Amino acid sequence: xxxxxxxxxxxxxxxxxxxxxxxxxxxxxxxxxxxxxxxxxxxxxxxxxxxxxxxxxxxxxxxxxxxxxxxxxxxxxxxxxxxxxxxxxxxxxxxxxxxxxxxxxxxxxxxxxxxxxxxxxxxxxxxxxxxxxxxxxxxxxxxxxxxxxxxxxxxxxxxxxxxxxxxxxxxxxxxxxxxxxxxxxxxxxxxxxxxxxxxxxxxxxxxxxxxxxxxxxxxxxxxxxxxxxxxxxxxxxxxxxxxxxxxxxxxxxxxxxxxxxxxxxxxxxxxxxxxxxxxxxxxxxxxxxxxxxxxxxxxxxxxxxxxxxxxxxxxxxxxxxxxxxxxxxxxxxxxxxxxxxxxxxxxxxxxxxxxxxxxxxxxxxxxxxxxxxxxxxxxxxxxxxxxxxxxxxxxxxxxxxxxxxxxxxxxxxxxxxxxxxxxxxxxxxxxxxxxxxxxxxxxxxxxxxxxxxxxxxxxxxxxxxxxxxxxxxxxxxxxxxxxxxxxxxxxx
Amino acid sequence: xxxxxxxxxxxxxxxxxxxxxxxxxxxxxxxxxxxxxxxxxxxxxxxxxxxxxx
Numbered sequence: 001x002x003x004x005x006x007x008x009x010x011x012x013x014x015x016x017x018x019x020x021x022x023x024x025x026x027x028x029x030x031x032x033x034x035x036x037x038x039x040x041x042x043x044x045x046x047x048x049x050x051x052x053x054x055x056x057x058x059x060x061x062x063x064x065x066x067x068x069x070x071x072x073x074x075x076x077x078x079x080x081x082x083x084x085x086x087x088x089x090x091x092x093x094x095x096x097x098x099x100x101x102x103x104x105x106x107x108x109x110x111x112x113x114x115x116x117x118x119x120x121x122x123x124x125x126x127x128x129x130x131x132x133x134x135x136x137x138x139x140x141x142x143x144x145x146x147x148x149x150x151x152x153x154x155x156x157x158x159x160x161x162x163x164x165x166x167x168x169x170x171x172x173x174x175x176x177x178x179x180x181x182x183x184x185x186x187x188x189x190x191x192x193x194x195x196x197x198x199x200x201x202x203x204x205x206x207x208x209x210x211x212x213x214x215x216x217x218x219x220x221x222x223x224x225x226x227x228x229x230x231x232x233x234x235x236x237x238x239x240x241x242x243x244x245x246x247x248x249x250x251x252x253x254x255x256x257x258x259x260x261x262x263x264x265x266x267x268x269x270x271x272x273x274x275x276x277x278x279x280x281x282x283x284x285x286x287x288x289x290x291x292x293x294x295x296x297x298x299x300x301x302x303x304x305x306x307x308x309x310x311x312x313x314x315x316x317x318x319x320x321x322x323x324x325x326x327x328x329x330x331x332x333x334x335x336x337x338x339x340x341x342x343x344x345x346x347x348x349x350x351x352x353x354x355x356x357x358x359x360x361x362x363x364x365x366x367x368x369x370x371x372x373x374x375x376x377x378x379x380x381x382x383x384x385x386x387x388x389x390x391x392x393x394x395x396x397x398x399x400x401x402x403x404x405x406x407x408x409x410x411x412x413x414x415x416x417x418x419x420x421x422x423x424x425x426x427x428x429x430x431x432x433x434x435x436x437x438x439x440x441x442x443x444x445x446x447x448x449x450x451x452x453x454x455x456x457x458x459x460x461x462x463x464x465x466x467x468x469x470x471x472x473x474x475x476x477x478x479x480x481x482x483x484x485x486x487x488x489x490x491x492x
Numbered sequence: 493x494x495x496x497x498x499x500x501x502x503x504x505x506x507x508x509x510x511x512x513x514x515x516x517x518x519x520x521x522x523x524x525x526x527x528x529x530x531x532x533x534x535x536x537x538x539x540x541x542x543x544x545x546x
Contacts, residue, residue: 030532043531048524051517075499082502183528187521194514201507210503214496226496279513282506289503 004152004325005318012322013329017169020188020333024173024181034365037178038107038345039262044183049272051190052183052338053259054279058193059335060144060328063287065397067308070291074217074225076234077291081284083239084246085277092273095266097251100416102266109252109408110350116415117426119353124430125408126350129254131434132404133343134379136397140339141167141384143305144332150309151316152325164381166329167336171377174337175370179262182337189330196327200316201286207315208293216296237459244466245398248409253401254342340380344372399437402462406469407433414473425477433469436461 004010031037044052069077091098106112110129114122144166145159154162173181217225224231228239250256250273260269287308294301294311301307316324348369360368407430414421414429440461443453 027529030529030536032536036532040528041532041535043528045524045527047517047520048528050513051521075496078502180532184525187525190521191514191518194510198507198511198514205503205507210500214499226499275513278505278509281502282510285502285506286510 003314003316003318004321008318009152009322009325012319013326016192016326017329020185020330021169021173023188024177024185024337027180027184028173028176030180031176031178031366033362034348034369035107036180037366037369038341038349039258040179040183042262043264044259044262044268045264046268046271046275048183048187049259049263049268050276050279052186052334053256053272053276054283055186055190055193055331055334056182056255056259056338057280057335058283058331059140060147060332061140061335061397062283063290063328063331064143064147064305064308066284066287067291067294068305069284070288071295071304071307072291073228073231073233074221074292075285075288076221076225076228076231078281078284078288079228079234079239080242080246081281081288083243084250084283085280087243087247087250088273088280089277091247091250092270092275092277095270097412097416098257098260098269098273099266101257101412102260102263102269107261108346108349109254109257109412110346113411113415113426114353116421117411117423121411121423121426121430122350123354124427125411126346126353128404128407128430128434129346130343130351132400132402133254133339133346134376134383135400135403137339137343137380138383139396140332140336141380144328146306147309147328148325150306151313151321151328153313163384166333167377167380170333170336171340171373174340175373178369179258179341182334182341183262185337186334189334192330193327193334196323196330197282197286199320200312200324200327201289203316203320204290204293208296212296213289213292217292220295235459237457237463241398241459241462245402245405245462248405248466249401252405252408252412254346255338258338258342258345336380340373340376344369344376347372347376398462399440399458402465403434403437405433406437406465409466410469410473414477418477420477420482421473422477422480424480425473425475428472428476429469432472433465436465436468 030041033041035041066077066081069080071077090096101109101112104112104115108126110122110125113125141163142159145163148154148162149156149159173185177184221231224234228234229236231238259272263269263272290308290312293315294307297311297315298307301310312324348365352368410429410433411421411426414425440453440456440458443449
């Protein structure tokens with residue numbers, strides 16, 4: 001039994017959904033070119049960028065895994081958020097990588113790679129980005145559906161139907177309006193999502209109390225619940241892996257970088273980064289508080305991922321429940337739309353580049369972009385509903401994300417700052433950073449190798465991926481004989 | 493509170509900063525959308541004019 005009231009809370013959710021869909025559809029008339037569709041004509045300003053970046057990077061799936069981190073690791077579970085905030089602040093202040101990237105005028109990261117490493121690396125980078133991104137996004141639907149079913153008390157049989165309807169709705173406005181629809185709906189979704197997150201957090205802090213939460217963490221996890229370095233499930237390897245992962249995400253995660261590329265100039269992109277950075281602490285700590293409150297109220301549960309929604313289903317009163325669900329729908333819709341668009345943009349701009357030898361008309365380009373997004377939607381429905389998730393969600397996302405984050409961050413840094421970097425190094429880095437995480441994921445699923453995968457663990461495997469990918473870039477680049485043109489450039 | 497001041501401070505900072513930035517972005521972001529759509533409109537009109545002149 002939950003506190004969800006179909007008349008009161010259902011009306012709040014219904015009004016929100018209709019308003020968002022209407023706004024998303026209204027801006028479709030401004031889309032006349034592929035550039036409008038993919039990067040909003042590069043007209044995005046700072047505050048819209050902050051709203052869009054924050055809304056995109058917080059989905060139900062984020063709320064679920066960060067709450068799971070809070071439930072399983074206490075306050076120390078918010079460590080990845082702090083690391084990401086620091087990385088984003090430093091990158092925003094210095095312009096490291098994002099300045100040359102935005103200055104180059106490209107629409108996707110692989111497009112920049114072509115200038116340095118050639119068309120084959122651009123194509124391979126596109127494949128790796130889409131592979132890593134879609135595997136990562138594959139678990140969004142089911143996890144989001146589980147949250148909504150648990151909080152609203154809806155019959156679990158309707159999970160697939162509900163999430164399919166939601167995805168179709170999001171796909172319709174994303175297909176028609178592209179990045180313009182994404183930005184406008186993200187803005188509305190940011191306001192709705194933030195209102196829900198803040199109100200529910202204040203309610204929890206008042207009801208459960210700070211002292212109770214601290215005592216609960218102390219009782220269950222001791223000092224390790226406050227310090228990641230002494231937490232037995234975390235340690236230095238967890239912190240280092242997350243530092244590498246989050247720094248790489250800030251530099252290369254296509255949905256984050258899309259905001260820099262859509263910004264009206266480089267300074268706007270950097271301001272979006274610096275001013276959104278602290279949001280990434282909130283992104284982990286606020287749901288983490290919810291997870292700790294669930295631990296304090298429910299005690300040990302079999303499925304830690306479900307603890308937070310189960311707790312909220314009875315702790316949030318009617319009226320606020322509608323706000324919470326609307327907030328979470330807002331969070332999920334903004335993430336889904338933006339992810340579909342940005343992975344679609346890489347498929348069109350980079351993977352399909354060899355098929356666009358002659359210039360395509362804007363009409364044909366828009367048609368293909370829209371078709372690709374529809375295809376991604378179908379993939380999400382199929383993959384998202386059958387992949388059996390093992391281990392904790394944040395680790396799955398970290399491992400699948402590493403498939404591309406490791407190589408793309410190495411390639412991007414080398415592309416921007418190392419003159420000697422070349423296609424051999426880039427190819428080797430891509431191969432290494434795809435091979436290690438995929439081997440780990442496959443080993444985890446096969447009974448014969450599952451124990452070995454468990455012994456190595458995701459953190460060491462992840463750290464090895466980043467370090468070996470960097471080493472592969474250096475070794476590969478140094479091994480390739482330099483042409484006389486390269487030597488002249490280097491001398492100059 | 494004194495024992496775990498870091499996490500208390502971070503939690504309070506999240507609530508205060510997030511509340512403030514939400515209101516601020518809600519106001520300024522609305523203006524950004526208006527200006528963005530106006531610029532896109534102006535660009536479209538200019539391109540159509542140039543097209544006709546050609």
